[in-house]
Amino acid sequence: MTLIDHDLGTPAPRGASRDAHLPEVSLTIDGESVVVPEGTSVMRAAAIAGVDVPKLCATDKLDPFGSCRLCLVEIDGRKGTPASCTTPVAPGMSVTTQSPKLERLRRGVMELYISDHPLDCLTCAANGDCELQDMAGAVGLRDVRYGYEGDNHLSLTKDTSNPYFTFDSSKCIVCSRCVRACEEVQGTFALTIEGRGFGSRVAAGANGNFFDSPCVSCGACVQVCPTATLTENTVIELGQPRREVLTTCAYCGVGCSFKAEMQGEQVVRMTPYKDGGANEGHSCVKGRFAWGYASHPDRQLSPMIRESNTDEWKKVSWEEAIAYSAKKLKEIQATHGQNSIGGITSSRCTNEEVFAVQKMIRGAFGNNNVDTCARVCHSPTGFGLKNAFGTSAGTQDFKSVEYADVILLIGANPTDAHPVFASRMKKRLRAGAKLIVVDPRQIDLVRTPHVEASHFLQLRPGTNVAVINSLAHVIVTEGLLDEAFVSERCEPVEFSVWREFISRPENSPEQMEAHTGVPAAEVRAAARLYATGGNGAIYYGLGVTEHSQGSTMVMGMANLAMATGNLGRDGVGVNPLRGQNNVQGSCDMGSFPHELAGYRHVSDDATREMFQQLWGATIQDEPGLRIPNMLDAALDGTFRAIFVQGEDIAQSDPNTVHVQSALKAMDLVIVQDLFVNETAKLAHVFLPGTSFLEKDGTFTNAERRINRVRPAMRPQTGKHEWEAVCDLAEAMGFAMRWNTSSEIMDEIAKLTPTFAGVSFDHLDRVGSVQWPCNEANPIGTPIMHRDRFVRGLGKFTPTPYVPTEERSTRKFPLLLTTGRILSQYNVGAQTRRTKNVKWHPEDILEIHPADAEERGVREGEEVTISSRVGATVLRAHITDRVAPGVVYTTFHHPVSGANVVTTENSDWATNCPEYKVTAVQVSPGRSASTVELDHPEHRLGALVRMANQIARQWAADSSADAVSATVYHLENFWEHDMRVDLARAVDTGSVTVDDLVIEAVRRLTVHA
């Protein structure tokens, strides 16, 4: 496909909504007629007519500035030579872009620039990609009359503080493009022009270098710089790229489109693609610069096997690894039954790779024991939105935020976790939209340059539902409902039940304040703003879903949006900010144990029949095991083998000690990944995976946008991941073969109504599409539920607030909540292998000054953080971003293992873990209690956890069967791998067997 790079000089004029067409204006440019929307600049109109007016300070990525005076034109009937970039078109206008006078003026401008510019074009990194060089050619500059001897800036030193780009001020023409990009596109305001006249220079922050400034390394300034002043270090090292491949970032759920600019199979740079639907030419530090992990020496390129997970790895051929895996899997099934094995798909992989793995599990393994990492992040989104609206996905595209008047941001930190979308949101906020932030921690958006939240509801962790209910309570009891929308679009009976529920005094902000800690008056004001401020849009993240009431909260937000009529058009909606690049896609592809592709239940005979016909396999009609069930069953001894596709569950899942114990208890762990990560350290088979630069397929982002991932190089492992999966399925006796990944998408389209119109050819033609994409919506569906909900009428559901079981106690008086930081990504497997570590070399614990003082914790010192399941050591940062009683950390570094302390609590509907609330204690230094837990370490916690689980089962069903099942669990529990851990724990003197049994029995007794 052809990549569109033509810079039209100024952006397109913006209408009141994207459906509203601006009136058209007709004019002539150099005698040619052109018709453009009202508000278009003369420069842009000329470019559309095929006439590129010389320019330096203008680019269509930024608002016109009018500083360089190179783009002068003549307009019939007007005096002088106006700048075409800042002059709007007018009806009947007649423009001349070339004349002897204009040529003379432009040459004069260029002469001035060149007289203060190093004449080292031949050795300059930008040679061949420099607009200054191009413009000198375009205006026919042949001589510089002023010479090069006068005052100049040629001896200014370079700023190399940023690990990814260099600032060479001696080449700067002070066009302000970089400053404007940092303000307009990124919204960080890190750059200024210091000084006046000849002395004016670009400066980064107060300290004068990029690294120490507020710069977030998004690269927007580098991209717009028309000279070599701001240049990627890789371009300086390697030279200009020679070919480009359009692909998609493999980090977060924004799904930015990039041109991979290559020399052979070497990436020279990743440039955000202007026509990328999700990013429109913008990027963040991860997608733009942090791609070096793909060729990091740690990457494993050969298959490996070993009998025991304590043996040394043996590198083997693909054939041997596949044959070994298939034989073992079949043996395990022969001994322990068909359902004794399963697998996990990855939200990091393409739709096609995910589809292949779930097909292998359903077809070759013969069961539904498939789950995905969405289990631990956005599974409540799928559940809650499907219940309310009929579809398991967000309602809007990203562009919709440009039309929002009030943004309700809940449990999300977009400037760190979804940076490119955050920039779009900030732009809208700077233009006047209002912001309400609901978060236990003061995220950047609460107050950042030129953005300030109207309301910051700093709730206690775990009380989201209390807040959403009290917001809805105000809206209902103060008569702020959109009655017309509700009566036309929603189920009437469910609505009246909900209305009665939400009106109860127990849901009022005043009564909820005791739980949430948010002043009632603030909640009332925020509710009024959301309900009456125009288009109200909800955006939310894992701070909503990763709770024991995650699904309840998603339904609560859906209730709020329906009650106020904020659905079905631009600027509104309920929008999950998805964590991983393809978490939407992995869910769409049938990765859940109860659903086939397109969210159709496995018990649905017609759906199953369709798959069975095409696959020639029998699909079980009962849901299989979820990830937590697989892990528990592994410890029970009933689940013996797992295929883990690109996911480090031993680090990313909660209570990692439990996960590791479960993995150790299995007879066979197969990991398909780039690196020998924490999970692979416990594996028996390692199948090397491909990086996004080698993949051929699609990712589906948070706005349901299906983006192509095109290979920039061959698989460095010799095989696409889906090919290895096909090989394994066939070695197990199940016929599964495609020739290309586009054939996989064809099969997906055949079996999945929302993907019916999708094919690689179609995506190559139209760029990207948002599902549903089918005959009715051939170019996709940016906004869902326009005239009716997918389920017909919207469904209100009462959402009673149930406090989490995880609450602060005398022993664990603080509440820990977790999140991400901009420069790192998830478990850090990729970003830790890039220069991004310069920004975030370790996880940090944020603690309020009052809590720090009470504990004698000092800034920058190590502290022990312990919960009832484990303990770890982090460095403290004292800050009032967190409220007293709350501490916060990230989980990007395995060495700190923040998830060692997170517990087994999970969402009632989906088992999504409650990462966001853990009762903890913090004490200075590496305390004695941690030393006690070190090594057999957090296993003590795992043992207690098991007892807890038994107690729950007992409490749920106290029949004789349950009693014997409990005894069985207990026996297995002691018999299994845990016995070894127990022995170690006992050896260290940290616990006795009796203590553990007493604890288990005590809990059983309490619950029974």
Ligand code: SF4
């Ligand atoms: S650094 Fe580049 S973009 Fe910024 S003012 Fe200088 S030449 Fe223009």
Ligand code: SF4
């Ligand atoms: S890299 Fe981004 S944040 Fe940093 S100065 Fe440039 S535009 Fe601003």
Ligand code: SF4
């Ligand atoms: S915002 Fe997300 S998708 Fe875009 S470049 Fe950054 S990490 Fe990649």
Ligand code: FES
């Ligand atoms: S491009 Fe118009 S003034 Fe610089």
